[in-house]
Amino acid sequence: MGKILIIFPGALGDILLALPVIQAIKHRFPTAVLDFVGDVRYFGLLKCTFLFNSCFDFNSSDFITLFSPTANYPAAANFFRSYDLAIVWLRCPGSEKQLADKLNKYGIRTVIINDPNPQPHPPIHHTRYLLNSVKQLLESQILVPPYFRLTGELQQFARSFFLNYPNRRWVVVHPGSGSPCKNWPLENFAVVINQLNERDWGVLVPIGPAERSNKELLQKLCGRAVFVENLAIEKLAALFSRCSACIGNDSGISHLAALVGIPTLVLFVGTNPAIWAPWGKNVFILAKDSTIPITTEQTFCLKLPVSNTKSSLQIVECLSTVKVIHKVIEILEGEQTSY
Template sequence: MEETHLRYKPASVYLPAFCSNLKESLQGHILIVRPSALGDLIVSLPALEAIRNYFSGAHIEIMGYPAFLEIVKERFYADTVSRFDHADIATLFTKNAQLSEHLMKRFGCMDMIIPFVFDKEQVLTKNLESIGARAIVHYDPFPPSGESIHITDYFIKFLDVLGIPDSGKIPKIFLHEKDILFGNDFIRNKIDDSNKKLIAIHPGSGSRQKCWPLERFAELILWMRKEMNVQILVVSGPADCEIVEKLRVKVKDFIRVDQLPLPNLAAIIKQCNVFIGNDSGITHLAAAVGVHTIAIFGSTDPNVWGPRGEWVKILHKKSDCSPCFPDTRRNCFLQTCLEAVTVEDVMCEVKYFL
């Protein structure tokens, strides 16, 4: 195949021509650059699934942040993963950079590089071109301002650039047998009464402004214990220690699922009957493993950022000021949008799923 370079601007309708035997030609090394948080990685999984299925014989590497990439490493999507947060990677975003021999060898052998990164001035793209990768297909990870589209559908639109058919619109996480065994063992060792339903709750989020009031989580847990005879598992991520400790003061006993590797956490959540969480990456994780998921949204638009799944219910009561911009959200203390979702609203959905 002749050397081909593509630049795709999502805001434009330009679809550059590519070689006709793309599927046969690109069965070598494909690098997907996806430096993102957990939720952002999960919403792009349907696009990654389609790439994996189409280039079934290729070696696919995904570059990003190691803790999040564990859910794709050797779990269908990626043969290998690599770190984005290395100092030499930063030089790729510098104009007229003097690129190291390591970078030249590292990226020059790629048959295709797909950077899902913000690169408005195409600095990264030009540096990758200078290295000599056979094909570069850039796609901005965020829709153009004013375009109302679910973020997963936006990533699926990327497939048009390569003429790849989509493989579905619901993110899926594929677990290893060892992951599933870990989840089974965790539940068996922690739960005394196997007849009880399991409810997983994640009261935190990457942003405190996305968190449903802690008092309502406490009231919900106390009600479920009394009326539904369930066992509560509370998920705690790296940023959730304080909020989980405050919850423990209010409701005392629950099983804490604390800062596990994501495949292990996914396997535990998969064992649960219902998951309840805020607008967070963990909520997207629950939806992607196929659990009945109740997602509480406030300041962000669930039509764009909501988790997808066969058993997902999003609770969102739009207020005059939502959805809002991040700067507005950071300075909001009223949280009218989240306050509008009542404990009774969540109770109703729990009753329905159980």
């Protein structure tokens, strides 16, 4: 296998859940060149995985031609014909054959196209679902956490950032997500932040473009927090690497913290952790009983992305601030000597 093109214009959490599968593909074809097509916002982070030779913007003209029945640009044909295999994780109902035919026409001999969104019933973890879509390529279906290493420049950025706050221990608190139905109440996060401040923990709150209202309300409700706004994903990863833990909803930011390796407490209020649990060796999940079938609890250890780790699932009737604060303190007391 010479060159492999992976097309996946997914959100941050989706991309991070795909990394173990892409790593397995790279392990199966160690001499192959892997290129990635997706959202440019994540390219800096993907460079830290050392999986890809090049990354390309999904919204460029070369890829827009794939979805036009008539467009046939020579530049696109020249680009695609160098690849032996294309793996396309993209929801395009009714257009799969048209897309495959066009990629074949452009010179890619083997094309695998799959909807990247698993069905809720029966629940299958997103990473395992993506693995099943390419199982014909792999000799083994054993997955391991993706390799991740910050560049020297990113490490220096994080060191310089925290020089402004000497002698502090830090926890990441992220109250947002891609959907309001996945969010634990913002007022509850404010209570957690205040409790951490009382215990002399510094709190780092990432704020994205759509979360400015969260910042304004948190500033009114809680004491000391450092807000980092619209920071590049790879720079957030660098800051997270110097923190002791992360608390957040089911979001790309929680998946990022888990990838970095810090203990990560994820609150599932509207999605099923059996499908969307982050990859990581220190992932702790609190889930409302309405988000996951109770029969899944007994077998959840088999569904966690990484087994034989400190990761755990706890199903509760309600995600009260008392329960969450108790779990946060438990995690911090168990981990702070390591960070």
